[in-house]
Amino acid sequence: xxxxxxxxxxxxxxxHSWLKNTLLLAISRVEKQLTGETKDDCAISxxxxxxxxxPEVCEDLRALLEALPGIQxxxxxxxxxxxxxxxxxxxxxxxxxxxxxxxxxxxISESVEVKMAAFxxxxxxxKASLTQEPQDSQSSLETARLLQTHTMQLSEALxxxxxxxxx
Amino acid sequence: xxxxxxxxxxxxxxxxxxxPNRDRENLCAHFLWKDVTRDAAxxxxxxxxxxxxxxxxxxxxxxxxxAKVGDIVENDLESAVQAARKGWYGSEKLRSPWSLVxxxxxxxxGEVTEASHRRAPGMACGxxxxxxxxxxxxxxxxxxxxxxxxxxxVIILSSKPREEVSVxxxxxxxxxxxxxxxxxxxxxxxxxxxxxxxxxxxTSHFIxxxxxxxxxxxxxxxxxxNEEPILILGERGxxxxxxxxxxxxxxxxxxxxxxxxxxxxxxxxxxLNPNLVPAExxxxxxxxANQVDREGIIESAQGGDIFLDEISxxxxxxxxxxxxxxxxxxxxxVGGSKPFPVDVCFIxxxxxxxxxxxxxxxxxxxxxxxxxxxxxxxxxEDILPLAExxxxxxxxxxxxxxxxxxxxxxxxxxxHYSWPGNVRELRSAIYEAVTRNxxxxxxxxxxxxxxxxSRGYSEVRQVPEKINAHESISPDSExxxxxxxxxxxxxxxxxxxxxxxxxVARYLEAALKATLRRTPLNPEGQVQIHPAxxxxxxxxxxxxxxxxxxxxxxxxxxxxxxxxxxxxAYEIACRLRPKSVNK
Numbered sequence: 001x002x003x004x005x006x007x008x009x010x011x012x013x014x015x016h017s018w019l020k021n022t023l024l025l026a027i028s029r030v031e032k033q034l035t036g037e038t039k040d041d042c043a044i045s046x047x048x049x050x051x052x053x054x055p056e057v058c059e060d061l062r063a064l065l066e067a068l069p070g071i072q073x074x075x076x077x078x079x080x081x082x083x084x085x086x087x088x089x090x091x092x093x094x095x096x097x098x099x100x101x102x103x104x105x106x107x108i109s110e111s112v113e114v115k116m117a118a119f120x121x122x123x124x125x126x127k128a129s130l131t132q133e134p135q136d137s138q139s140s141l142e143t144a145r146l147l148q149t150h151t152m153q154l155s156e157a158l159x160x161x162x163x164x165x166x167x
Numbered sequence: 168x169x170x171x172x173x174x175x176x177x178x179x180x181x182x183x184x185x186x187p188n189r190d191r192e193n194l195c196a197h198f199l200w201k202d203v204t205r206d207a208a209x210x211x212x213x214x215x216x217x218x219x220x221x222x223x224x225x226x227x228x229x230x231x232x233x234a235k236v237g238d239i240v241e242n243d244l245e246s247a248v249q250a251a252r253k254g255w256y257g258s259e260k261l262r263s264p265w266s267l268v269x270x271x272x273x274x275x276x277g278e279v280t281e282a283s284h285r286r287a288p289g290m291a292c293g294x295x296x297x298x299x300x301x302x303x304x305x306x307x308x309x310x311x312x313x314x315x316x317x318x319x320x321v322i323i324l325s326s327k328p329r330e331e332v333s334v335x336x337x338x339x340x341x342x343x344x345x346x347x348x349x350x351x352x353x354x355x356x357x358x359x360x361x362x363x364x365x366x367x368x369x370t371s372h373f374i375x376x377x378x379x380x381x382x383x384x385x386x387x388x389x390x391x392x393n394e395e396p397i398l399i400l401g402e403r404g405x406x407x408x409x410x411x412x413x414x415x416x417x418x419x420x421x422x423x424x425x426x427x428x429x430x431x432x433x434x435x436x437x438x439l440n441p442n443l444v445p446a447e448x449x450x451x452x453x454x455x456a457n458q459v460d461r462e463g464i465i466e467s468a469q470g471g472d473i474f475l476d477e478i479s480x481x482x483x484x485x486x487x488x489x490x491x492x493x494x495x496x497x498x499x500x501v502g503g504s505k506p507f508p509v510d511v512c513f514i515x516x517x518x519x520x521x522x523x524x525x526x527x528x529x530x531x532x533x534x535x536x537x538x539x540x541x542x543x544x545x546x547x548e549d550i551l552p553l554a555e556x557x558x559x560x561x562x563x564x565x566x567x568x569x570x571x572x573x574x575x576x577x578x579x580x581x582x583h584y585s586w587p588g589n590v591r592e593l594r595s596a597i598y599e600a601v602t603r604n605x606x607x608x609x610x611x612x613x614x615x616x617x618x619x620x621s622r623g624y625s626e627v628r629q630v631p632e633k634i635n636a637h638e639s640i641s642p643d644s645e646x647x648x649x650x651x652x653x654x655x656x657x658x659x660x661x662x663x664x665x666x667x668x669x670x671v672a673r674y675l676e677a678a679l680k681a682t683l684r685r686t687p688l689n690p691e692g693q694v695q696i697h698p699a700x701x702x703x704x705x706x707x708x709x710x711x712x713x714x715x716x717x718x719x720x721x722x723x724x725x726x727x728x729x730x731x732x733x734x735x736a737y738e739i740a741c742r743l744r745p746k747s748v749n750k
Contacts, residue, residue, distance in 0.1 A: 005295065012298060016273075017286065020326040020348040021178060025193035028350070032196045039215040040196060046189055053286075148350065155348070159328070 180227030257741035313340030377546035395535025404591030430471030437480035
């Protein structure tokens with residue numbers, strides 16, 4: 001995956017379609033069921049079904065991160081070729097600003113990996129909690145909320161990554 | 168009655184042939200919505216919301232709604248507009264109009280592949296152009312809705328970043344943006360419904376089935392959020408004081424009412440004697456030992472609302488005194504030496520802005536905004552529910568009487584009457600009919616006195632004697648056919664008819680222009696279809712409903728090309744006569 005367009009489509013698919021539009025809402029649905037605001041026999045099975053896609057999504061995410069250096073290299077080359085020859089202080093300042101942006105996305109990429117690990121743990125804990133017999137509603141609610149926090153953090157990190165690459 | 172929302176979204180509006188739409192269920196649980204869509208997805212859902220905050224109808228805005236692997240899904244602007252139209256004023260068999268519409272931004276188009284179907288049944292795999300912020304289909308929907316239904320409140324509900332479209336969505340008429348993944352989304356939506364939603368009155372002050380009344384209530388809710396002075400404009404009998412009490416109640420509910428009672432004081436402005444005003448309004452401080460301190464009206468409303476009715480009857484000296492209180496937020500009792508702070512909210516009411524009102528007083532009194540109460544003819548949908556309410560009230564005065572029922576012909580007469588005395592006149596007419604006819608059950612038109620002249624009302628609107636047609640119409644010079652082309656006319660009848668309607672439309676436009684109602688608040692002028700049609704037809708006895716019917720008949724063939732005052736007139740006519748058949 002060396003094409004920026006394809007890379008960004010995959011990133012958006014994970015961020016918007018899975019994390020934001022599906023997972024966060026499925027967690028919220030479980031939360032509403034556990035707090036008694038809804039009567040919903042399918043909330044937990046639905047969330048577990050959504051979470052069953054995590055290994056697949058995780059692989060896609062790893063592929064995104066692995067492809068990042070290649071994408072980055074292409075971008076660096078285009079950034080450098082776009083930069084003007086240094087004639088004035090302003091040209092120099094522009095060049096420094098653009099070059100400084102490159103290592104920033106590497107740092108964000110590392111941050112995504114950290115968030116993935118934390119998310120992975122939260123998924124495992126949520127699955128365990130929701131499938132435990134007899135179910136402890138309070139504990140399930142807490143793990144669901146924790147998963148919600150990690151989902152939002154991972155989603156934010158992926159958005160940051162997208163922004164840094166498109167800069 | 169719960170608010171009714173329309174959601175236009177590809178993911179949540181889609182249908183599949185294998186059970187409920189799980190994504191839609193997730194969204195409904197998140198926002199605590201009851202899905203009332205008449206589709207298979209809603210029917211297959213077992214989700215139950217205990218206390219729903221809204222009833223919601225979903226639509227996909229794409230074709231086909233139910234897509235299978237291999238199908239090509241395309242955006243369908245007309246279906247989105249049709250869905251909005253079905254639940255909006257002017258549509259046939261309307262049960263409950265939209266309170267708010269929520270529109271997604273990015274819609275996935277293209278082929279439904281095995282992979283996209285596995286992730287979300289019936290969803291297309293998406294094209295690159297779907298995710299280009301400048302070409303979001305949701306923005307095109309916004310444009311179309313805003314153009315066709317300017318009063319329809321629309322909010323963006325999306326998981327896309329707000330900053331991508333923050334300039335565009337407001338430019339295209341959306342009132343806000345709620346991020347779908349925001350955990351605070353449900354609270355934000357509740358607030359949006361309260362601020363922007365066209366919802367019925369939950370405080371039981373008003374019957375508000377009509378768009379114009381719901382807009383007035385929405386405006387009032389928006390203004391009641393702060394404690395600045397508010398001006399209520401409205402003809403006699405429209406319910407200005409009731410609206411003031413509505414504002415008072417909303418403000419009361421905003422503060423903790425369990426421990427504190429928010430005072431309410433209503434003053435008839437004409438009754439304020441300029442010479443006695445200082446003592447009446449500000450109170451008296453006893454100077455001698457045998458004199459007691461007396462609280463003034465303003466002090467008695469401390470922490471609450473003061474309603475000043477008919478401010479145009481208020482003496483200039485009194486206006487000056489009240490203006491100073493609004494400005495300084497303090498009063499000094501007569502005989503007192505030190506001012507003390509007062510925390511009161513002023514609500515003024517008047518039928519119109521007259522020369523007797525000091526401009527600086529008016530500016531201060533409407534610094535928190537103005538609400539205009541619609542005339543009863545502008546809220547036709549409310550006439551029968553109001554009449555039924557007054558009938559029940561009047562019957563309750565004497566339980567020994569038979570209960571009265573309005574016949575269909577009486578209902579027709581009530582709907583088609585012009586009600587110059589507004590709600591108060593309707594109430595009087597119903598009470599009088601009940602009192603004068605204790606022995607009959609069925610009230611016919613003959614039992615209800617509707618002659619406005621007999622009640623002392625008169626039409627006050629000035630209508631010019633003739634239209635300046637030369638200014639707007641020059642048919643000869645613009646006729647698309649010349650005498651030498653007669654032979655080519657065969658088959659051109661539809662075109663000729665269309666040109667004929669255009670000519671009529673221009674005549675109507677001139678009539679509308681000549682009868683614009685200009686006020687200091689609206690110097691551009693407000694379109695009035697009833698006087699315009701009286702002028703255009705030369706018939707002074709034309710009813711408002713007949714006027715609406717004529718406008719609908721003349722402008723319907725040009726529906727897609729109307730703009731400006733003609734479009735406004737057509738929309739007013741459709742709202743007034745949503746069910747009328749054009750004969």
